[in-house]
Amino acid sequence: MNVQAWTFVLVTLSFALYIGVAIWSRARSTGDFYVAAAKVPPVLNGMATAADWMSAASFISMAGLIAFMGFDGSVYLMGWTGGYVLLALLLAPYLRKFGKYTVPDFVGDRYYSQTARIVAVVCALFVSFTYVVGQMRGVGIVFSRFLGVEIHVGVWIGMMIVFLYAVLGGMKGITYTQVAQYCVLIFAYLVPAIFVSLLMTGIPIPQVGFGVTVVDGSGTFLLERLDGLTRELGFGVYTEGRKATLDVLFITAALMVGTAGLPHVIVRFYTVPLVRQARSSAGWALLFIAILYTTAPAVAAFARTNLLTTLANQPYASVPNWFRNWEATGLIQFEDANGDGLIQYTGPLSSVPNELTIDRDIMVLANPEIASLPAWVVGLVAAGGLAAALSTAAGLLLVISSSVAHDLLKKSFHPSITEKGELRAARTAAGVAVVVAGYFGINPPGFVAEVVALAFGLAASSFFPAILLGIFSKRMNHYGAVSGMIAGIGFTLGYILYFKFLYPELNDVEHWWLGVSPEGIGTLGMVINFLVATTVSRFTPAPPREVQKLVEDIRVPRGAGAGHELSA
Numbered sequence: 001m002n003v004q005a006w007t008f009v010l011v012t013l014s015f016a017l018y019i020g021v022a023i024w025s026r027a028r029s030t031g032d033f034y035v036a037a038a039k040v041p042p043v044l045n046g047m048a049t050a051a052d053w054m055s056a057a058s059f060i061s062m063a064g065l066i067a068f069m070g071f072d073g074s075v076y077l078m079g080w081t082g083g084y085v086l087l088a089l090l091l092a093p094y095l096r097k098f099g100k101y102t103v104p105d106f107v108g109d110r111y112y113s114q115t116a117r118i119v120a121v122v123c124a125l126f127v128s129f130t131y132v133v134g135q136m137r138g139v140g141i142v143f144s145r146f147l148g149v150e151i152h153v154g155v156w157i158g159m160m161i162v163f164l165y166a167v168l169g170g171m172k173g174i175t176y177t178q179v180a181q182y183c184v185l186i187f188a189y190l191v192p193a194i195f196v197s198l199l200m201t202g203i204p205i206p207q208v209g210f211g212v213t214v215v216d217g218s219g220t221f222l223l224e225r226l227d228g229l230t231r232e233l234g235f236g237v238y239t240e241g242r243k244a245t246l247d248v249l250f251i252t253a254a255l256m257v258g259t260a261g262l263p264h265v266i267v268r269f270y271t272v273p274l275v276r277q278a279r280s281s282a283g284w285a286l287l288f289i290a291i292l293y294t295t296a297p298a299v300a301a302f303a304r305t306n307l308l309t310t311l312a313n314q315p316y317a318s319v320p321n322w323f324r325n326w327e328a329t330g331l332i333q334f335e336d337a338n339g340d341g342l343i344q345y346t347g348p349l350s351s352v353p354n355e356l357t358i359d360r361d362i363m364v365l366a367n368p369e370i371a372s373l374p375a376w377v378v379g380l381v382a383a384g385g386l387a388a389a390l391s392t393a394a395g396l397l398l399v400i401s402s403s404v405a406h407d408l409l410k411k412s413f414h415p416s417i418t419e420k421g422e423l424r425a426a427r428t429a430a431g432v433a434v435v436v437a438g439y440f441g442i443n444p445p446g447f448v449a450e451v452v453a454l455a456f457g458l459a460a461s462s463f464f465p466a467i468l469l470g471i472f473s474k475r476m477n478h479y480g481a482v483s484g485m486i487a488g489i490g491f492t493l494g495y496i497l498y499f500k501f502l503y504p505e506l507n508d509v510e511h512w513w514l515g516v517s518p519e520g521i522g523t524l525g526m527v528i529n530f531l532v533a534t535t536v537s538r539f540t541p542a543p544p545r546e547v548q549k550l551v552e553d554i555r556v557p558r559g560a561g562a563g564h565e566l567s568a
Contacts, residue, residue, distance in 0.1 A: 003369075006379030007147060014184050014383045015161055018390070021180055022165030022173040030419050033170030033426055034102070034402050035270040040175055042277045046284025048178035049268045051185065053084060053285065054292055055131065055392035056138035059185055060385050062293075064363035066300035067307075070230070071241040073300070075248055079255025081293055087260040088282030092269040094471045096278035097554045102399070103263040103463065104407040110470040112547060113478035114412060119485050121407045123462050124263045128396040128403075129437065131264075135393040136441025142365065142385045144329055152442040158390060159438040166394045167430045174394045175271060181387040186291055188384020192368040192377050193295050196302045199371060210298035226301055229308045234350025238304070244509065250520030257526055258456035261463030264395040267402075303367045310370055311356065312345045319343070322369035331359035393437070401430035457496055457518075461488030461525025469533060471555050474548040476533065479540040484533025492525030 001009075027033040040048070058080070066073035098106055104124055108117025136155050143154025165177050190206075197209035201222060213221050220228075223239055230238045241248070259265075269278045310320070316334060326332040334343060337355050345356040365385060368378045405426035410417055417425070462485045469476040469484075496518045499507040509515055516524060542548070 001375060003375045003378045004148060006376045007382045008379075010376075010379045010383040011147070011386060014180075014387060017180050017184075018161065018165055018177045021177045022169040025173045025176045026168050027170035027172045027423075030406075030423050030426070032172040033423055034398075034406065035267070036170075036172040036175045038271055038273055040271040040281075042272055042281035043284050044179050045175070045268065045272050045277075045281035046286075047182045047288055048175045048271075049265065049281065049285035050288035051178040051182035051387070051391040052268055052395040053265055053289060053392075054185065054388055056135050056385065056389035058292065058296075059189065059388035060138055060364050061361050063296045063299040063303065063367075064360035066297055067304040067363050068360050070236070070238040072243050072248070074241075074297075075243075075251045076255065077293060077296065079252045080259055081289070082252065083256040083259030083262075084265075084286065084289060086256055087262075087265060088279075088286060091260060091266065091467055091471065092282050093275050093278045094554050095266060095467070096269045096272070097275045098471075098550075102402050102407055103261075103266050103467070104403055105411065106470065107463075107466055107481070108407065108411060110547070110551070111466075111476075111478035111481045112544065113482060116466075116478050116482050116485070117407060117411060119482065120463070120466070121403045123458055123485075123489070124399055124403050127262065127459050128264060128399045129433075129440075132393050132396040132400075132433070132437040133440040135389040135396070136437050138361075138389040139386060139393075140441055141329070141331070141361070142382050142389070155438050155441040158386070158393070158441075159434050162390055162393050162397065163431060163434045166397045166434070167427045170426070171267075171271060171398055174398060177394065178391045181391040182288065184387040185384040185391070186288070188380045188387070189292055189295060189299075189364075192371075192373055192381055193299050193302070195373050195377060196306075196367065196371045197298065200302055200305070206295050206298035206302075210301055222301055222305065226305050226308075229305065229312075230347070233308065233312055233346050234352070235347030236349055238301075244515050246515055247509075247512075247517050247520055250516045250523045252520075254456055254460050254520050254522035254526075257464040258458075258460035258522055261459040261467065263403075263463070264392070264399045267399065268395075299364060299367065303363045303370065306367070306370045307358070307363075308345070311343050314343050315341055316343055317341060320369075322366055325369075326362055326366060331362050333357040397430050397433050397437070400433040401426045404429035457492040457522030457525060458489055460522030461485075461492040461529050465526055465529040465533060469530075471551070473534075473537075474551045475537055475542060477537050477540055477543045480533040480535075480537030483536040484529040487532040488525040488529030491528050492522050495521045495525075 029037070031037045062076055062080075065076055095103075095106060098110070102124070104117050104120035107120040108114065136158055139158035140151035140154035143149050143157060144151045147154070149157075165173050169177070193206040194204050197206040198204050200214055201209035201212050202215045203209035203212055210222065213219055214225055226238045230236060236242065243251075269281065272278050272281050311323070316336060323332060327334070334356050337353055338344070343356055344352050344354060346352045346354045365381055368381055405422050409425055410422050465488065466481050466485055469481065495513070499512070499518045507518065509517075512518075543551075
């Protein structure tokens, strides 16, 4: 069978598995829909958390970013991994002990303020929509390349699958579907990495093959070979960074605290019965995430080495089939500027103009074809990419639906709504969100990349300080929390809008404040949030006594095994 046939078979089988699991575990109450009735075992919750956490960005894009950015790409690896550790150790067990359905629910009740709840809902909706649009676009690209359909057709197929198991099963269905999706995505990521590592270094473990010599008998280490290739073609040395140390620090910190405040991951820790099981599931999730994240740098180095040796200075007339296939999608573009028929693939430091443009997102998907692996391995990677994108999309849709049905309707505008009515509203909101996400997946706004940076900045400068202070400071009141969130969001939003939208021509290190890029400014926004919140809370009335007792109860070890009952 060819690549298309294998892809069709593997994708169909995996989709049938997801839908079957969703039907088996469909939600019958709001508790099932929002938090899977808080009865998920820690190991399975860890697996579902890993699938929820590792989106299309982790599966498809991260290795591509590292492959093209080299050492500088490590900020994403450190930021995203560090963010999960921060969330797992510092926030998750305490949030579970507090016992609420959503992050806005925590913010609204802890700060006894509807204003704080609404601000948190707006942030949750913005962050979630930004991410889910990217996931749907990723689904469309995978379908377009491997099944030969238009991108918008691929997005529609993805919308229907997510609609079925997210709307039908809620958190309960999503949880068990994500367990299946984790198994598919991690198998799909490791199999080609092991094959390529064996071919290039003779070592089956990619993490080890990454640091040994290549098998051509030259005695050259893999990274040494890659450094030589990138230097020769004018891309700079692969293992040396070009970003300023302060900017690297700020970007990494913004990614860490931004991802630690992502609501679709936080809500996963509400699905286990006890607080100690929230800690246990966090540990399992870290192990499952580490399997992919420690493999990504090796995949990046293998892919970049193969790409440079396969394409640079080769005749365009003799390029392999995978090049033609990706060229048809528009994600690879070649322009023979000097008319010599050769592919001049060069970097900014070369005196020879570059003629080839490659989208970073194709590196993981194209890697098996570049290395001439069997067709079934290529189809398996497509199924894995879809599993990663759909698992995160489902988690984000649940955040959107619960924010609308629970925080806006039940807790703000329609408190007398019945449980049945709330469940119907949650499913309707999820359905509408799928349609909106699909529309923007088909017609992505030109500023998607900029909006992603804005989403991380907003999460870093709003949710993280509000949650951290809500857990560890009895003195923090709603005046301080709301002031801090508004100040942090306002500063971060203004800085990013200025450089990304109003004056993009000034978006360089010479004009950045203190040399901090818009991608890293969320860290400064977070500091401003902390300072404003702490100062305002000192000059305004202390929280009610019962709130202070609740904070003391959730953050001390006493009774750590028991979480508060989840309440609507």
